[in-house]
Amino acid sequence: MDISKLSMHVNVEDFLPATEEEKEYMVQMRPSTTFFRDGLKRLSKNKVAMVSFFIILLITLSAIFVPMFWPYKYESMLGMQPGKPVDASFNNLRPFEYSSTEQARIEAGESVFPHVFGTDSSGRDYFIRVIYGTRISLAVGFFASIIVLVIGLLVGSVSGYCGGRVDIIIMRIVDIIYSLPDMLMVILLASVMKVTLGPAIDGTPLAKIGSNIISLFIIFALLYWVSMSRLVRGQILSLREQEYVLAAQAAGAKGSWIIRKHLIPNCISVIVISTALQIPSAIFTESYLSFLGLGVNAPMPSLGSLASDALNGLNSYPYRLIIPAIVISLIVLSLNLFGDGLRDAFDPKLNS
Amino acid sequence: MSSNTPNEVNKNAQPLIEVKGLKQYFQINTGFFRSIPLKAVDDISFSIREGETLGLVGESGCGKTTAGRSILHLYTPTAGEVIYRGKPIITAKDIAEFRTKATMVFQDPYSSLDPRMTVADIIGEPLDVHHMYKSQEERRQRILELMDHVGLNSEHAARYAHEFSGGQRQRVGIARALAVNPDFIVCDEPVSALDVSIQAQVINMFEELQDKLGLTYLFIAHDLLVVRHISDRIAVMYLGRMVELADAKEIYERPLHPYSKALISAVPVPDPVTARANKRIALTGEIPSPLHAPSGCPFRTRCPYAQPVCAESMPPFREVEKGRFVACHRVEEINS
Missing domain, CATH: 1.10.3720.10 (MetI-like)
Incomplete structure (x- = not known):
């Protein structure tokens, strides 16, 4: 067993002066940030x-x-088609309800975009109005x-x-x-x-x-x-x-x-x-x-x-x-x- | 009194700054539509030679800072004139030009730096204001050069003032004052907010910069030892007036005005034996309010030598010895 391991004497050779590189390593510089980034x-x-x-x-x-x-447009009344009688079934729909004409189209196999929030009293899509x-x-x-x-x-x-x-x-x-x-x-x-x-x-x-x-x-x-x-x-x-x-x-x-x-x-x-x-x-x-x-x-x-x-x-x-x-x-x-x-x-x- | 300006002190050096009969009054409202003047600086005259440091001392509230600021025309003087290199500063154009020649270092390194600006921008501000560069690169180079002058690391350029210690902040303030390449710097108690160890560093830096750049200082302070260390001549102020102006060494060894005597005797001496031997002149009474200054000599209420004559007329600021100016009626009797 190496007795020197137990000795209290300090081996001078263990303490070499730090090189410039090592000193550099010890310097901690916080990267500067701008006020805005902070x-x-x-x-x-x-x-x-x-x-x-x-x-x-x-x-x-x-x-x-x-x-x-x-x-749908915010101002278009869906029941009013030019050249057709007013379709009152578009008015006052509840959310995800369809009017009778739309119901007919769905049954015919067409896909119809739902009225997410229903329609208002003039038959305008409420979601787009919101x-x-x-x-x-x-x-x-x-x-x-x-x-x-x-x-x-x-x-x-x-x-x-x-x-x-x-x-x-x-x-x-x-x-x-x-x-x-x-x-x-x-x-x-x-x-x-x-x-x-x-x-x-x-x-x-x-x-x-x-x-x-x-x-x-x-x-x-x-x-x-x-x-x-x-x-x-x-x-x-x-x-x-x-x-x-x-x-x-x-x-x-x-x-x-x-x-x-x-x-x-x-x-x-x-x-x-x-x-x-x-x-x-x-x-x-x-x-x-x-x-x-x-x-x-x-x-x-x-x-x-x-x-x-x-x-x-x-x-x-x-x-x-x-x-x-x-x-x-x-x-x-x-x-x-x-x-x-x-x-x-x-x-x-x-x-x- | 302007005829008494002590620019004859040294005939071979041209005075850089001459102050003649400078007055700075502030109107203080005392009631509805009524105001009385506060005579912060009342008729002071002196001159500073090129490359010289003039120390300005006096107790708190005697108008030292106001005097410094009026000289730089940060306040519009009530009366009197400031002459820079033989040319009086009168018009706005003169003032604008004077700003590139005379700058200021402030007392408080905390409030004198904008917390929203980086160090580079603070130092570069006078350059920006006066358009003193052609390209951003030139501006950057100049700022780095200034930071080097005051011993700041170039890596500090992008930082904010609150990331620095008091001494470093004051260095930033000094770099800012140096930015326009001035001849004359008013140092308004630049070290009184700093620790003693830092004070010494900053004071030494002031001296190095003076040697290197040929600067002229008006050094305002209330720390007499600091002033003695850095100044060539010292002016003592009391209640807005100058009471004595003399060589730094002379005024410490042989003050003539009774107020200077009291002030100098209050300087602590590091050697206990000498300190015990020295007699301290204790002034009685409070400093009078500058709103209601006493008649005649402003110091007469606290002066141990006061006579009836002191209450009658203001003592002129006269040259009692070569290069020594004292405002006291009885200066010869007291010192004989």
Whole structure:
């Protein structure tokens, strides 16, 4: 037995100085990530936010692509064939029910595409109407939020950064808009614009969108930017006192540069979350305006107008109210949850 | 008072920066539609020669930082002028040009770096603002060169400020100040937020950079030992006014103004025997509010030598010895 194995003496030859290569091996450098990639990584770990994101994605994609291959049109009344008497058996079908003519065709061996959600009282396929309604509601939600975001961001950042008299004037205007009763203003504007905007856009490509939708956007542009601008102003007021803003000024940067490069990137998380929450509120507004008959032009459906129409046959066909209501709830809930997830992932204060 | 600017201190070196009668007042609202001026900096004049380091000391709230910022025109001065290489800085164009020659290092290495920008972007920002490069490659090269100057690893370029320690962050701030190739840097308490061991590294780096790049510093600090180490001359401020300006060595060995005496006596001495032998001059009373500064000499409320004359008129900032400026009526009597 080799006695040296038990010895406490240290063999010097076992301790050679490390070569450069070995030293290099010991240095651990974390690959640097961008702020955006960091945020995405955190977001992808948040299960609730990811599920919400996929629900939004699914609803959006189906709203865009389903009408392209669905055999029925949202505005076509199936019982009305040119040159034939009105076939009332198409009206008010229950889910997966067929009209008498379709029944006959199936018996003859033809395949007929089912009415997944049945048909409405005019014999229009209800599924495609819900899909179209979703399309309209989502479009209104997204575009209205973008309008609100752009105006609010612009006004809020100028007001917050300039301060002084500019700030006072802008904030008093905001106060005035705030003090007007929202609902009343929306209804008044919507009914006035319905009259004035209709003839003005006749014949232009805008006519296809419908005067009511455009007036909806204008209403959002006029009324709903105020809370966003207040939020942005508050953020910028506190951020502009930071020393890095002074450092940028010392470097010779102008106001617009500082707002773009320093102030807005630093309050982006607040902006993102409030935009994400603005979308459902816009969808709600659109829904209640449609519900009151001030929304989209018939026969164009929206989720609100579908719910409104369903009130007539509530006892016999409750699912006609329930289906659009569920879709609205799903959109609003998942947008809210996704917005929360975004905030958690991109808020620098939670980073450490 | 502007005739007293001490640019005669050394006639062979051209003054790089001259400050004449600089005043910086802030309007403080005291009630509805009523405001009174807060005299943060009140009529200071001095000049800094090329390649020199002027230390600016004084207690908290005496207007050191404000003075530094007004000189760089980060605030619009209420009165007085700043002259750079013989040319007064007046118009917006002058200021824009001055920004490429005079930069600033900030006190707080945490809040002075944008948390959303990478180190490369922070250092490159002055280059971007002044369009000082022709290609992205040139910009990258310049940034890496600057990082090398301040002892940062090039691998750090793509990282965010929060991934660094205080000392490294301050190095980033210094690299940013160096980006435009300035002549003059206002260092606003650049080491007071750092650990003592890191302070020494950063101070030594300031000195190396001065030798290498021929920089001129206005070094603002409240740590007297740090200022003594780095400065050629030292200016002492009290309540927005300059009370003494002298060579660094002189002012430590033989302060003339009563406030400087008290300040210097408070510097800790590492040798206990000397420390015990030194008598510390303890000032009584609080520093008066700059909103309601005392009449005459601002220091008279706490000055052990105060006489009725001190309350009557403001003592002029006069040259009592060659290159030595003191604002005190009784400086000769006190020091004789």
